[in-house]
Structure formats: structure tokens, C-alpha cells
Amino acid sequence: MVSVVSGPAFDAKGVAAAFVGARRSAGSFTQYPGAQPPDLASAYRCQDEAIAQWDDAIAGWKVGWIPEPYSTKYGSQRLVGPIFGRSVRRVPPGAMQDAPVFAHGFAAVEAEFVVQLAKDAPVNVTEWSAETARRFVRALYVGIEIASSPLENINDFGPAVVTSDFGNNAGLLLGAELPDWQTRANDTLHCETRIDGVIVGRGSAAAVSGGPLAALAFALRCNALRGRPLRAGDYVSTGAATGVHPIRAGQTAEAIFTGIGSVKCRIVPMTPVA
Numbered sequence: 001m002v003s004v005v006s007g008p009a010f011d012a013k014g015v016a017a018a019f020v021g022a023r024r025s026a027g028s029f030t031q032y033p034g035a036q037p038p039d040l041a042s043a044y045r046c047q048d049e050a051i052a053q054w055d056d057a058i059a060g061w062k063v064g065w066i067p068e069p070y071s072t073k074y075g076s077q078r079l080v081g082p083i084f085g086r087s088v089r090r091v092p093p094g095a096m097q098d099a100p101v102f103a104h105g106f107a108a109v110e111a112e113f114v115v116q117l118a119k120d121a122p123v124n125v126t127e128w129s130a131e132t133a134r135r136f137v138r139a140l141y142v143g144i145e146i147a148s149s150p151l152e153n154i155n156d157f158g159p160a161v162v163t164s165d166f167g168n169n170a171g172l173l174l175g176a177e178l179p180d181w182q183t184r185a186n187d188t189l190h191c192e193t194r195i196d197g198v199i200v201g202r203g204s205a206a207a208v209s210g211g212p213l214a215a216l217a218f219a220l221r222c223n224a225l226r227g228r229p230l231r232a233g234d235y236v237s238t239g240a241a242t243g244v245h246p247i248r249a250g251q252t253a254e255a256i257f258t259g260i261g262s263v264k265c266r267i268v269p270m271t272p273v274a
Contacts, residue, residue: 008034010034010035010036010038010042011034011035012037012042012045012164013046013049014033014034015034015037015049015164016046016049016053016164017049017053018033018034019033019150019164019166020050020053023054023102023150023273024272024273025272026102026269026270026272027104028102028103028104028105028150028151028152029105029150029151030152032157036157036160036161037160037161037163037164039074040074040075040079040160040163042160042164043079043159043162043163043164044163044226046163047082047163047164047165047166047167048226050165050166051082054084055273056084056085056086056087057085058082058083058084059083059084059234059235060082060116060172060234060237061080061081061082061083061167061219061223061236062080062081062083062145062172062236062237063079063080063215063216063218063219063236063237063238064081064167064168064239064240065077065208065209065240066078066079066159070159074158074160076159077209077218078218078239079159079162079163080219080223081162081163081165081166081169082166083169083172087146087169087170088171088172088235089172089174090174091173091175091263091264091265093176093261093262096252096265097173097263097264098265098266098268099146099171099253099265099267099268100146100148100170100268100269100270100271101146101170101247101248101249101268102148102149102150102170103248103249104152105148105150105154106147106151106153106154106168106246107146107147107148107170107246107248107249108148108246108247109144109145109146109147109193109195109247109253109265109267110144110147110193110241110243110244111143111144111191111192111193111201111203111241111242111257111263112144112145112239112240112241113142113143113178113189113238113241114140114142114143114174114235114236114237114238115137115140115141115212115213115216115235115236116138116139116140116233116234116235116236117136117137117138117230117232117233117234117236118137119136119232120229120232121136121223121230122229123224123229124224125220125224126221126224126225127221128217128221130211130214130216130217131213133213133216133220134213136216136230137213137216139177139178139181140181140212141174141175141176141177141235142175142176142191142255142257142263143172143173143174143175143237143263144172144173144175144253144255144263144265145169145171145172145173145237145240146169146170146172146173146265147168147169147244148168148171148270149162149165149168150165151165154168155168155244169237170270172235172237173263173265174235174263175255175257175260175261176257176260176261178260185206186205186206186208186211186212187205187206188204189205189206189257190202190203190258191203191204191205191242191255191256191258192242192255193242193243193245193254193255193256194253194254194255195245195251195253196251196252197252200242200243201242201243203240203241203242203243204241205241207242208238208239208240208241209239212238215236215238215239247267249268250267251266251267252264252265252267253265253267
């Protein structure tokens, strides 16, 4: 579990233990807790170690975009991180859902289109396209990913660091289901994000490169290669449709999906996990 390219060795197990400890205590870091992962393979080993140490079942996966020049450097345009069962919340229309974040770490909200799988993905299939992925979809929902980490400015450290800490995920809020998603073009699924009532971003499902099904195909491929094939009922949060919007405890956020509904949340400080 130790990787060395140059400089200090990366201790996947030790870093995972540090992040899990901080998440359990609702703590924070100003610096990465050790040598940083030199590549995504090392980062996923760290993520796997942390999953093994975290006492909750995986309910799905978030997919994050890797921009240039990082995508060339790391050889991938996307990353995945686990979404745990206790952090998934269904938000009824008009309701305001409390959303815990690391008050002294990083916190952001992202308007997302969320896929739910209809059936288990084949264990040994690693080649996926948007069209083959489509056949595994039970439903498409609107929602908000709560992106939060004990590490301040985690995104500034690059995608390997983000991947190593559960992909910078701290929760998923689910809103309305799209009954006609199969016949809707991505660029017709409009949305906007507001913080404290102020618009901070606009977009659509087309803002997710290749659309939500392309993000799902990546998650299916990446997790199959890791020996973690997706399962029936899993949620896959497919990527920020209006951008990544920093937020702090005490603020409110709303993701509005035109003609579909909205998802509202109140950001609250994370509390320690018993």
C-alpha cells in the first residue's frame, strides 16, 4: 500500500486512516495528511482503504470532472467517489433539507442529474458506452451533491487528492424523478443554482460532458476495473451541471430544474460520528 515515484512515499493506509478519523470527528486539515498520491491508481487504493474503515454501506457513486491540464497529466477526464447510505436524503417538493458539511474544511453544492441502476452490472464487463449504460438505468432524478472534505481547498490539490478522500463527497440530496428522460435531449434539461436566493450558476444536462449517460458509463467502467461493479439500486451522481459552488454553514442552496422541480437545502456544520 506504499507507492514511491519520487520524494516521500505515499502511505495509502495511513492517509486513509487520517481522513476517516477527521470525518468521524468532524475535524479539518489545512494540509494533506502525508505525502500526496502520485497517480490515480494510488488515490483509488487510498479510497479503498478508507471505504474499508468507514462504517456505512455504499449507496452509490459520485462522478467528478477532471479539467485540463490535470486530465492529460492523470490520464482520465473523470473520477469517482463513494456515496454512503446515511448521507443520501430524499427531499420532498418544497421541503428544506439540512445538509451537513465540514465547517472548517471544504464545502460546495452542485446541481446534478442522478441515475439509479435497475440491475447489477456484469462483474467482468469493463467496456461501456452511453448506449450500453442506458440499458441499466431504472430512473433519472434531479438532485444536489454535497461536496465536502475535512481538507481545506481540496480541489486546489488536484484530482488524485480529491479521489483519495471519497472523491470530496459528503452527501446526496434526491429530488423529483424525470419520467420522460429517455425522450428528452440533454440541452433541454435546464437548471440553475441559487445560494441565499442569488443565482450562482446556470446550465443543463448538456454541461455534463457527453451527458449523464457518459458519466454513468465511466462509473461502470472505472468501478469494474477496481473490482467494485455497480449494483441494482445504486445512485450515480453524474457531475456538476451548473458548476461547483462553494458554500458555508448557515447558508441555503436551491437547485432549480426547469419544468421538473427544485431541491432545497440548509447547510449545517457536520457533527462527530459516534
